[in-house]
Amino acid sequence: MRLLSAFLLIAFWASLSQAQAPAEQAEKGKAKHSPNALAKETSPYLLQHADNPVNWYPWGREALDKAKKEKKLIFLSVGYSACHWCHVMEKESFSNEEVAKILNENFICIKVDREERPEVDEVYITAVQIMGERTGWPLSVFLTPDAKPIYGGTYWPREDKTVDNNKLLGFKSILKKIIELNKEKGPMIQERADAIARETDLIYSRNSLKVINGKIDSEILKEAVREYEDNFDPVYGGIGNKNRDFLAPKFPTASVWNFLLSYSRDQKQEDVRKQVHLTLRKMAEGGIYDQLGGGFHRYSTERTWSIPHFEKMLYDNAQLIELYTRGFQDNSDPLYKRVVEQTIEFVFREMRTTEGLFYTAFDADSDGEEGKYFVWTEAEIDKLVSDKTASAIFKARYGIHGKPNFEDKAYVLRITAGMPELAKQFKTDEKAVMVSLETSRRAIFEARQKRVKPFLDRKILTAWNGQMIAALALAGKAFEQKAWVDAAAKAAQMLLDKGIRDGRLQRILTKNPEGLWAARIPACLDDEAFLLNGLLALHSATGEAKWLQAAEEIYTETQKLMGDPNGGFYLTAKDDSLLFTRVKDYYDNAQPAANNVMTYNLELLYRKQKNEKYKQQLEKSLGQISRLIKDRPTSAPVILRTILEMEKALQK
Secondary structure (H helix, E strand, O other), rough: OHHHEEEEEEHHHHHHHOOOOOOOOOOOOOOOOOHHHHHHHHHHHHOOOOOOOOOEEOOOOOOOOOOHHHHEEEEEEOOOOHHHHHHHHHHHHHHHHHHHHHHHHHHEEEEEOOOOOOHHHHHHHHHHHOOOOOOOOOOHHHHHEOEEEEEOOOOOOOEEEEOOOEEEEEEHHHHHHHHHHHHOHHHHHHHHHHHHHHHHHHHHOOOOOOOOOOOOOOOHHHHHHHHHHEEEOOOOOOOOOOHHOOOOOOOOOOOHHHHHHHHHHHHHHHHHHHHHHHHHHHHHHOOOOOOOOOOOOOOOOOOOOOOEEOOOEHHHHHHHHHHHHHHHHHHHOOOHHHHHHHHHHHHHHHOOOOOOOOOEOOOOEEOOEOOOOOEEHHHHHHHHOOOHHHHHHHHHOOOOOOOOOOOOOOOOOOOOHHHHHHHHHOOOHHHHHHHHHHHHHHHHHHHHHHHOOOEEEEOOEHHHHHHHHHHHHHHHHHHHOOOHHHHHHHHHHHHHHHOOOOOOEEEEEOOOOOOOOEEEOOHHHHHHHHHHHHHHHHHHHOHHHHHHHHHHHHHHHHHHEEEEEOOOEEOOOOOOOOOOOOOOOOOOOOOOOOOHHHHHHHHHHHHHHHHHHHHHHHHHHHHHHHHHHHOOOHHOHHHHHHHHHHHHHOOO
């Protein structure tokens, strides 16, 4: 970046740049320590670090004031409980006595659960991107005593490594170099941090400028679709870079396909419609979908959707329930219906509390190995399905033949043969094949239930529960499943009853050992936006006025606490943030941007109520994002869908 070049120690910072290396063998015999300050937290991710020898603090005034008072640099580590590489770095580095000694003597160490503090994650990941470094989780950032970013990256191995004859610095070496540079070039460190902070703030302030003539031409929809089509994988579906042979990772990105599905229907674009349905079928048939137990993993590690990263996130499954429901409404594909039914069954079975709320995520690892819970050997299948013909049918259906597709030693199940093909191959009819497959599936699933399960993060996040409420309400209405709508209503009522403290919606719900519920951490914009969206979906599914009234109350609170007079919303209320800037994000990624969801909500509210205040705020919000949409049409598919819905409403 030009603003850094005048004083950046190029050679030094270049020497810190890291390529993500494979994890080392974790240390055995982890020493016991007195719990650090994280022991008082409720986040499972923070509690996983409570017995580290590192003197961790949670994000908050205490740690930040301590850094200023002692004039110490801050080491900030951001992650989440289902993150594989977060676990690796915890075992390799944060459990290591030598590393802990360096950290404790020279830094104030702050550990953040990104699911609790999305605003902290957002600001510092943006800062690290400005530095030109790799980002991801764990996010590792060095800060000045006033919490401005100096240098950062993602996972670092503890020790130096040599890869392709290039020496890569490990975490210990990076720590020592940061300490050395701070002693020798302290003023330069502060100058660099101030510059990065200014650039970070500028990125967010660009999204807060008053826009004159902010109307978005509907032609932008066609431009966005052309861009998507240029990067559409014609063989396996999904979006990728055709110049790089659609290399992974591949994410489901439900917001993209929801927009394209609406566009193909409303504009009668059959080619786009085919692209959407190719993607939905390939994902449903792939290993990214849990063929035994239902539900989707986070993303595919390769082009064909066969080998996933095995985390299971509530927000992914909520979005994909909605997407496959809408897909079924478009073409009545029974595969889509099965996916919706099995995914909801998985969520109810594995991720729902007795009170009807929903947990956050399943880890990728079990027994210390990624994917171990989900993969199978051919010998295991043969043992569990004793009938040779039934075993052969199952293996033919789910690709258990030839070279194992997971680390050359086991198979991730994915559909490789259709029912007609199997019926012909085994000289029987399709009904008999289906019965055989279901009998085998149940036997193998029951055996899997006895394995050590991946860790379940039992946090209850308002935002993600809001997404599941919306998904269940939509699917329940579409498939005439009253139980699903009732489940959505039960969860929504729990959030409204237990999730508000001192008149404000909270982000986290927890239940203490005595069975009492407590709400904590003031809601961020995504909590307000996704819950509001869920309430609107419930109103559409039931017609009950109380859900619309609750949605309007949430909107009023959000506008008061987080609204920008020029349009759009900040991620946090003004009095909630300890950061050097206020965040306003408009980019849809695996999760839609909360600003964009709130804009979509405004369109829904205006359609339902015909209240001019919603229309005016909607126009302001669209004006705020108009420049981004014109420059990068595919950056915000939720906004594209909003524009499409507005056009359709005007034509009626």
